[in-house]
Amino acid sequence: MEIERSDQRVAFVTKCILHINNKKYSCLLDNISTTGASIDMNTTVPPSIQVGDPCVLKVLLLSPVTYSGKIVRKTADHIGVQFLEN
DSSP states (O other), rough: OOOOOOOOOEEEEEEEEEETTTEEEEEEEEEOOEEEEEOOOOOOOOOOOOOOOEEOOOOOOOOOEEEEEEEEEEEEEEEEEEEEEO
Protein backbone atom coordinates (compact mmCIF):
# COMPACT_ATOMS: atom_id res chain seq x y z
CA MET A 1 0.00 0.00 0.00
CA GLU A 2 1.40 3.39 -1.03
CA ILE A 3 1.18 6.12 1.61
CA GLU A 4 0.22 9.53 0.24
CA ARG A 5 2.49 12.40 1.15
CA SER A 6 0.91 15.19 3.17
CA ASP A 7 2.86 17.84 1.25
CA GLN A 8 4.51 18.30 -2.15
CA ARG A 9 8.23 17.46 -2.32
CA VAL A 10 10.59 19.86 -4.06
CA ALA A 11 13.66 18.45 -5.83
CA PHE A 12 16.58 20.34 -4.39
CA VAL A 13 20.11 18.97 -4.26
CA THR A 14 22.43 20.54 -1.71
CA LYS A 15 24.91 19.49 0.93
CA CYS A 16 23.64 18.63 4.38
CA ILE A 17 24.88 17.15 7.63
CA LEU A 18 22.92 14.46 9.46
CA HIS A 19 23.53 14.27 13.21
CA ILE A 20 22.40 10.89 14.53
CA ASN A 21 23.52 8.56 17.34
CA ASN A 22 26.24 11.05 18.38
CA LYS A 23 27.81 10.98 14.90
CA LYS A 24 27.86 13.42 11.97
CA TYR A 25 27.43 12.32 8.35
CA SER A 26 28.07 14.54 5.32
CA CYS A 27 25.23 13.85 2.89
CA LEU A 28 23.27 15.26 -0.04
CA LEU A 29 19.69 16.43 0.26
CA ASP A 30 17.65 14.94 -2.64
CA ASN A 31 14.36 16.66 -1.98
CA ILE A 32 12.49 18.43 0.78
CA SER A 33 8.98 19.42 1.86
CA THR A 34 7.51 21.13 4.89
CA THR A 35 7.19 17.71 6.58
CA GLY A 36 10.39 15.86 5.65
CA ALA A 37 13.34 15.19 3.41
CA SER A 38 15.08 12.50 1.37
CA ILE A 39 18.82 12.19 1.93
CA ASP A 40 21.51 10.48 -0.15
CA MET A 41 24.12 9.22 2.33
CA ASN A 42 26.94 9.07 -0.29
CA THR A 43 27.76 5.62 1.11
CA THR A 44 26.01 2.61 2.58
CA VAL A 45 23.76 3.54 5.51
CA PRO A 46 25.43 2.25 8.69
CA PRO A 47 23.51 -0.56 10.45
CA SER A 48 23.50 1.54 13.63
CA ILE A 49 20.97 3.91 11.97
CA GLN A 50 17.47 2.54 12.39
CA VAL A 51 13.94 3.65 11.52
CA GLY A 52 12.58 5.61 14.48
CA ASP A 53 15.95 7.08 15.52
CA PRO A 54 15.83 10.80 16.38
CA CYS A 55 18.11 13.02 14.31
CA VAL A 56 19.04 16.60 13.46
CA LEU A 57 19.44 17.62 9.83
CA LYS A 58 21.46 20.72 8.96
CA VAL A 59 20.80 21.84 5.37
CA LEU A 60 23.61 23.99 4.02
CA LEU A 61 22.03 26.93 2.23
CA LEU A 62 23.21 30.55 2.22
CA SER A 63 22.55 30.32 5.94
CA PRO A 64 22.37 26.78 7.40
CA VAL A 65 18.86 25.62 8.34
CA THR A 66 18.45 23.01 11.08
CA TYR A 67 15.53 20.57 11.44
CA SER A 68 14.79 18.10 14.25
CA GLY A 69 13.36 14.86 12.97
CA LYS A 70 13.25 11.11 13.03
CA ILE A 71 14.24 8.44 10.54
CA VAL A 72 11.14 7.05 8.78
CA ARG A 73 12.71 5.20 5.83
CA LYS A 74 16.03 3.52 5.19
CA THR A 75 17.45 1.83 2.10
CA ALA A 76 21.02 0.82 1.24
CA ASP A 77 22.17 4.41 0.62
CA HIS A 78 19.16 6.69 1.29
CA ILE A 79 17.34 7.87 4.39
CA GLY A 80 13.92 9.46 4.76
CA VAL A 81 13.49 11.98 7.57
CA GLN A 82 10.21 13.24 8.99
CA PHE A 83 10.51 16.65 10.59
CA LEU A 84 9.22 17.07 14.13
CA GLU A 85 7.45 20.20 15.26
CA ASN A 86 9.38 22.19 17.84
